[in-house]
Amino acid sequence: MRRLYGLLVVVSLLSLLAFGGAAAQEEKVLVVGLSEDYNGLDVHRAYEPGGSLIHKIVYDTLVTFPTDSVSEILPNLAESWTISDDGLVYTFTLRGDVVFSNGDPLTAEDVVFSFNRMKNLKDNPAFLADGIVSVEAPDERTVVLTLAAPDPAILAKLVFDAFSVVNADVVRAQGGTDAENASEADTAELWFNDNSAGTGPYMVDFYEPTVQTVLVRNPNYWGEAPYFDRIIIRNMPEAATQKLALEAGDIHIAMDITADQLPSLEGNPNISVYSTQSDTLIFLLMNQDPEIGGPMSDPKVQLAVRYALDYEGLKLLGGAGTNTPAAMVPLGFAGALDASEALPRDLEMARSLLTEAGYPDGFTVDLRYPDFTYIGTQFSLVAQKVQADLAEVGITVNLVPEELQVSLEAYRGGRHGFGLWLWNPDYYDTLDYVEFLPGGVVGKRANWTDENADATILELRDKVKVETDPEVRNQLFREIQLYEQQSGPFAPLFQPGVHFAYNATLKGFNYNGQWRVDLSLLSF
Amino acid sequence: MSLSAYFLRRLLLAVPLVIGISLVSFIIANLVPSDPMAANLGERAAADPEIVAAFRAKWGLDEPFFVQYFTYLRNLLSGDMGTSIRTRRPVADELLRYMPATVELATAGIIVALLVGVPLGVISAVWRNRPIDFIARIISLIGVSAPVFWLALVALLLLYLRLRILPGPGRLDAVIPPPPAVTGLYTIDALVAGQWRTLGNALAHLILPAVVLGAYSAGLITRITRSAMLDVLSMDYITTARSKGLRERTVILRHGLRNALLPVVTVIGLSYGNLLTGAVLTETIFSWGGIGRFAYDSARSLDFPSIMGVSMLIALVFVLTNLIVDMLYYILDPRIRL
Numbered sequence: 005m006r007r008l009y010g011l012l013v014v015v016s017l018l019s020l021l022a023f024g025g026a027a028a029q030e031e032k033v034l035v036v037g038l039s040e041d042y043n044g045l046d047v048h049r050a051y052e053p054g055g056s057l058i059h060k061i062v063y064d065t066l067v068t069f070p071t072d073s074v075s076e077i078l079p080n081l082a083e084s085w086t087i088s089d090d091g092l093v094y095t096f097t098l099r100g101d102v103v104f105s106n107g108d109p110l111t112a113e114d115v116v117f118s119f120n121r122m123k124n125l126k127d128n129p130a131f132l133a134d135g136i137v138s139v140e141a142p143d144e145r146t147v148v149l150t151l152a153a154p155d156p157a158i159l160a161k162l163v164f165d166a167f168s169v170v171n172a173d174v175v176r177a178q179g180g181t182d183a184e185n186a187s188e189a190d191t192a193e194l195w196f197n198d199n200s201a202g203t204g205p206y207m208v209d210f211y212e213p214t215v216q217t218v219l220v221r222n223p224n225y226w227g228e229a230p231y232f233d234r235i236i237i238r239n240m241p242e243a244a245t246q247k248l249a250l251e252a253g254d255i256h257i258a259m260d261i262t263a264d265q266l267p268s269l270e271g272n273p274n275i276s277v278y279s280t281q282s283d284t285l286i287f288l289l290m291n292q293d294p295e296i297g298g299p300m301s302d303p304k305v306q307l308a309v310r311y312a313l314d315y316e317g318l319k320l321l322g323g324a325g326t327n328t329p330a331a332m333v334p335l336g337f338a339g340a341l342d343a344s345e346a347l348p349r350d351l352e353m354a355r356s357l358l359t360e361a362g363y364p365d366g367f368t369v370d371l372r373y374p375d376f377t378y379i380g381t382q383f384s385l386v387a388q389k390v391q392a393d394l395a396e397v398g399i400t401v402n403l404v405p406e407e408l409q410v411s412l413e414a415y416r417g418g419r420h421g422f423g424l425w426l427w428n429p430d431y432y433d434t435l436d437y438v439e440f441l442p443g444g445v446v447g448k449r450a451n452w453t454d455e456n457a458d459a460t461i462l463e464l465r466d467k468v469k470v471e472t473d474p475e476v477r478n479q480l481f482r483e484i485q486l487y488e489q490q491s492g493p494f495a496p497l498f499q500p501g502v503h504f505a506y507n508a509t510l511k512g513f514n515y516n517g518q519w520r521v522d523l524s525l526l527s528f
Numbered sequence: 529m530s531l532s533a534y535f536l537r538r539l540l541l542a543v544p545l546v547i548g549i550s551l552v553s554f555i556i557a558n559l560v561p562s563d564p565m566a567a568n569l570g571e572r573a574a575a576d577p578e579i580v581a582a583f584r585a586k587w588g589l590d591e592p593f594f595v596q597y598f599t600y601l602r603n604l605l606s607g608d609m610g611t612s613i614r615t616r617r618p619v620a621d622e623l624l625r626y627m628p629a630t631v632e633l634a635t636a637g638i639i640v641a642l643l644v645g646v647p648l649g650v651i652s653a654v655w656r657n658r659p660i661d662f663i664a665r666i667i668s669l670i671g672v673s674a675p676v677f678w679l680a681l682v683a684l685l686l687l688y689l690r691l692r693i694l695p696g697p698g699r700l701d702a703v704i705p706p707p708p709a710v711t712g713l714y715t716i717d718a719l720v721a722g723q724w725r726t727l728g729n730a731l732a733h734l735i736l737p738a739v740v741l742g743a744y745s746a747g748l749i750t751r752i753t754r755s756a757m758l759d760v761l762s763m764d765y766i767t768t769a770r771s772k773g774l775r776e777r778t779v780i781l782r783h784g785l786r787n788a789l790l791p792v793v794t795v796i797g798l799s800y801g802n803l804l805t806g807a808v809l810t811e812t813i814f815s816w817g818g819i820g821r822f823a824y825d826s827a828r829s830l831d832f833p834s835i836m837g838v839s840m841l842i843a844l845v846f847v848l849t850n851l852i853v854d855m856l857y858y859i860l861d862p863r864i865r866l
Contacts, residue, residue, distance in 0.1 A: 033702070033703060035702045043614050043615040043616065044615065044616060051570050126578065126579050126582045127573070127579075128569060128570040128572075128573045128579075129570075129573075130573065130576075130579060131572040131573060131575075131576050131579070134576075187582050187586070188586070193616060194616070194617065212706075212817070213615060213617075213625070213817070214626070214817035214821060214822070214825075215698075215699070215815075215817040216702070236702045236703075238698060238702060238815065239815060239817070240697060240815045241812050241815065241821070242812050242813050242815070244681055244813070245684070245696075245697045245813055245814070245815055248681075248684050248685065248688065248689050248696060248697075249696050249697055251689055252688060252689050252692075252696055254695075254696055254697075254701075254702065255702075408828075409560070409563075409566060409567045409828070409829075409830060410560070412566050412567075413563055413566045416566060416574055416575070427571075428571075430570075430571070430572055445571065445572060445575045448575075
């Protein structure tokens with residue numbers, strides 16, 4: 005026994021020594037703490053926000069957004085493009101000076117391969133390519149994209165990671181294919197975890213699932229060389245751990261800070277905090293099908309609910325940075341109504357609407373929701389607040405918390421009569437919110453279809469889907485949202501805040517909803 | 529029956545046990561009123577019938593339940609545990625990737641529990657109802673009842689952030705690359721490769737999570753050791769040993785502790801099994817990429833092949849730890865050999 009204790013003492017001393025001496029290093033390393041949400045780094049299967057952080061600096065897309073907003077489309081691999089008058093044919097001219105990380109020059113063939121592979125893998129992001137009929141390369145520097153119908157959102161979609169351009173020769177050599185049967189024939193997926201074939205400022209060095217992702221500087225990068233030689237993204241699933249590691253100086257950025265951690269960080273001079281409204285929209289769904297929705301399917305009841313909610317109080321549940329959108333288009337998207345145009349809380353109005361609908365004494369209804377916490381918002385608390393608000397107009401709400409996957413299945417199957425849910429944008433164009441209209445992905449979950457919707461909203465929906473003129477689009481979106489406020493099966497609740505904390509000596513921090521932080525622009 | 533025949537039979541019994549467990553976990557996983565498709569496809573992909581059909585065909589989810597199960601068993605017999613739906617890597621590779629981290633942590637945890645629990649229990653029994661006994665009992669109470677989550681955060685806050693004497697989350701500092709993989713246990717691999725700095729760093733990173741993980745077992749072992757020692761110390765042979773004029777240390781350690789060890793060994797065996805399989809919280813807070821976290825993530829995304837793999841691994845761990853406990857009984861208690 006005594007010998008064992010002796011050994012332990014020696015071992016502890018040894019380890020303290022080693023820990024103390026681990027500071028010196030020559031290369032410039034950036035360490036990021038992230039709750040890892042991706043399971044692989046095949047960019048044509050990319051779908052998770054965490055992965056965006058990596059794909060953004062390993063690969064490039066034809067067009068891009070500014071580093072700090074999603075407000076306009078900028079050239080990237082394509083130096084210019086033209087759009088045919090009918091809105092169906094996009095012709096891109098590639099830059100002449102772009103090379104891949106292995107030195108190969110970028111050609112239009114690489115773009116064709118990349119787009120087709122993404123589409124034919126039929127993985128999560130493949131729906132983004134649904135409207136694309138063909139991609140062709142008439143010459144080395146020209147890419148011609150043909151659409152089935154005009155899609156005003158196509159350029160915004162092309163910014164998404166999954167449209168990144170890879171070196172076709174390299175990926176083919178690893179078993180990659182862009183053929184129709186790629187979903188079965190392609191065998192390159194695992195190769196992407198420890199390798200990359202992009203044109204971005206960094207290359208994937210290795211990916212150790214659930215531990216870390218390590219990127220190294222691309223020596224052949226065609227743009228301005230980044231500051232850091234190496235970027236290490238460490239998986240830290242727990243926000244409390246991220247905060248501790250940031251305070252201790254072991255990581256430079258904590259990507260998953262929650263609102264309740266902010267007060268204790270704000271007093272720390274070594275740490276900067278960045279808070280903004282997220283693009284996540286938290287909302288109530290009221291099923292249009294009377295069999296499923298019961299009283300909730302009545303348009304008057306739906307409007308009464310929108311008038312009965314205490315939006316100011318709900319906002320507090322999302323923490324700092326939370327905002328309330330006026331309808332189903334989140335703030336920050338082109339054409340969104342201003343927050344000041346939101347419906348006010350009006351209990352009198354709500355009560356009289358309920359009386360008109362035949363429920364002067366109210367009714368009882370189940371509110372079903374996934375019992376989880378999403379970017380700091382506890383769904384159970386939001387549900388309780390909804391319960392309290394609606395009680396004031398006589399609606400008795402029974403809370404029915406459900407396990408996430410179980411709840412998700414019922415919701416996607418259109419079986420929630422009254423539900424509490426969230427929606428994240430698939431791409432950064434307001435057109436994504438047409439999904440809340442009749443026949444859209446979310447619309448269908450509320451059983452709002454072409455058959456039971458009225459002509460006004462169907463007409464607006466069909467117009468906005470093909471309109472390319474920005475001003476006319478914004479006007480159409482405006483009319484749609486004003487309609488949504490008065491009629492329809494949804495009530496917007498709020499957009500919770502998102503928070504990042506980083507070492508105060510770090511320069512160049514910028515936020516953008518698509519990739520969040522461009523790590524290649526950071527320096528000390 | 530000879531010892532080896534007995535243990536061989538015990539090992540063979542594990543085979544039907546594991547198959548039974550595979551059937552039960554397969555049924556349970558399929559009974560969940562949810563769909564792996566919903567858990568693994570994004571919002572939009574799940575709304576696209578073509579993508580959904582491709583997903584179901586790829587993972588064999590379009591087959592009837594029993595066909596799925598027998599396909600699974602058949603593959604298992606040829607050593608193929610299937611491919612994880614979530615990570616798309618072979619399940620066997622995943623288990624091999626995550627198990628060493630957990631083995632390293634659980635082993636360190638049980639060592640901490642032993643080094644604290646047994647001496648504390650003995651001291652507490654020998655000086656029963658003295659101040660030192662009360663202190664030992666309070667320590668064991670804290671170990672048993674303090675939530676892992678709280679203990680971990682307090683330990684990190686104090687020893688990592690404030691006092692800076694121990695490193696924080698992760699198995700190594702970010703700037704230290706993992707040693708060349710032989711066993712997957714960083715400490716052993718670093719030792720094999722002669723990388724002393726890596727070894728020291730890996731050991732330092734082990735201390736906090738091992739203490740936090742081992743705290744519960746340490747408390748439990750203290751209690752069991754104490755009560756077992758109290759029983760044994762009141763036996764006639766202890767009085768006899770004392771009356772022979774043996775040194776008190778010999779009486780307590782040789783005659784007392786050795787006989788009190790049987791229940792302690794059982795507890796240690798079971799605790800080790802629990803530490804190997806139930807370290808989700810510790811692994812999450814300490815960003816320790818182990819099997820607990822893998823099991824949690826797999827369950828959350830209804831990743832059937834991984835859930836099956838983990839279930840069978842856990843079954844095996846318990847079969848093996850029980851077997852080892854029985855072997856220790858055999859060695860410690862000559863009566864079993866009669």
